[in-house]
Amino acid sequence: MKKIDVLYVGIMLVGAFWAFIVTSNSEPISRVTPCKLVDIIAQSDKYISTDELARRLMSDDPTLTLIDLRNKQEFNSYSLNGAINIPLQDLLNKQYVDIINQDVQTVIFYSNSSDLAVKAWMLTQRMGYSNNYILKGGLNRWVETILRPEEPSATATLADYEKYSFRKAASAYFGGGSVTGESVSKKPALHIKRRKKAAAGGGCD
Amino acid sequence: MDKSKTYMNSYLAGILLGVFMIAAYYFSGEGLGASGAMKAVVIASVNDINHEYAAKAPYFAARVQNEDKSPAKTWLVFEILGVIAGAILSAALYGRLKLSIGKAPTISNRTRLIAALIGGILFGVGSQLGRGCTSGMVMSGMGVLSLSGFIGLVAIFGGGYVLAYFFRKLWI
């Protein structure tokens, strides 16, 4: 090889080292494409019902991480057991990545209704994270169904009565009836295992 | 020394080509290509000759639906117009603009031209089946680290080395 050839190949090697160093120091930008995202959004199992959540909380399920997306004030006045407060605008902060991006814990987003949770969920899908769910109906439905369950009408089915009795029990467990001045025991945040980076890919045409 | 036999340093040409690829991606989001432009010209011509057919046949249909815009008005066609201008410019600068047939001294002009025709037909079919040719799919694909670019690289160059022995009479 001529000297000038060595120079050009050297330039390429230097560039490659540069690319190697910068991309290995940071999370590679995930490549969930818009059309892949459509498929993900269309899937139906992104929601978790208030009943299911109550059941898991009552059984002290250790794999549950609750994320409260409301602001700090709202969080302080009332929140679910063991929830972590991450306002939506801070969701992608580096400090929270380990909490949201993982496969050991089931992460459940909630806010007053489903609105903020859906937004948060979409963001995490865009980032390529899995194991995230939305609390269907949010805290409003939580209060309606779990804390203040409505007695089924006389013509209701047995299943409805069973659900009602479960909700009554849950209501007692979570100290329902009144949601003002709630003293909710706060569990310390569970220890977090880092999730292995998933291979991105997909697309449609 | 004969100026027409001097060429730009291969690595420098490659690096500059890479810079132009980056520019194509940065400005237009497009990869450099050639067979795509040929395809656009074929589609536009068939559409002009028989629009009814083109609107129905699956190969043409997607590209001829918009009546206001010619299927030939694509980025790749303009890029190829530029390629033509650039190649002529360079050939003129190096004194290489003259009619000739490139071939090994051992074969006849006729053999060379028939081989070129067959090769062209095969490349035309292969580029359509493989979704792009050496520049559009393999080079641009490798630039964005697309798996298909590397599969194409192995198929075209690997295949070339496998076949080289059988066609050595054409070249040596």
Add this chain to the structure above:
Amino acid sequence: MGPLFPTGAIGDELNMLIGFIIGIGFGFLLEAAGFTNTRKLAGVFYGYDFVVLKVFFSAAITAAIGLFLMNHYGLIDLNEIYYPKTFWIPTLIGGFIMAFGFIIGGFCPGTSICAAVTGKIDAMIFVLGAIIGIVGYAFTYEPLWEHLRGTGKMGKVDIAHWMGISDGTFILIMTIIAAITFFAITVIQKRVTAKRDYQL
């Protein structure tokens, strides 16, 4: 943030003009590197001239380094650009057909256009052949190719992620392999051309 046209920063007409200007650079470099000489192109398969390999790999490596660095520093969004989707079966078969085309015809579409407009008669015939091939493909698309073309669909696949490594690691490995190859082909070319005089 790029790419400018897909994100709406520049209009359609300006985009076409940019395409033309970039094309000039592309054509100039192909010609200047010697890609209009079919003997130089075929040489890569017989070991007497490796210009194709050198230019090709240098270009792909430069583009990959540039694009991934720009993506890293937020100058371009790689999700928005042309990204060849992977359909491994038709790409492999099509690639092999193109290998036949390359070794028999001595050009690929891009280089044949450059060579044809600079006076190479064989390249003009090659371009004609390529157009015949595309027309032939188009008119036999439904019965012959439509099914085959959609097989082996993998979508948008990044080779580095597919192999389970980061993009930067892949680029580094690719560049090191290329550098070793560049050194090796210099040695090979010297040996092959020492035995015999290849008229280019």
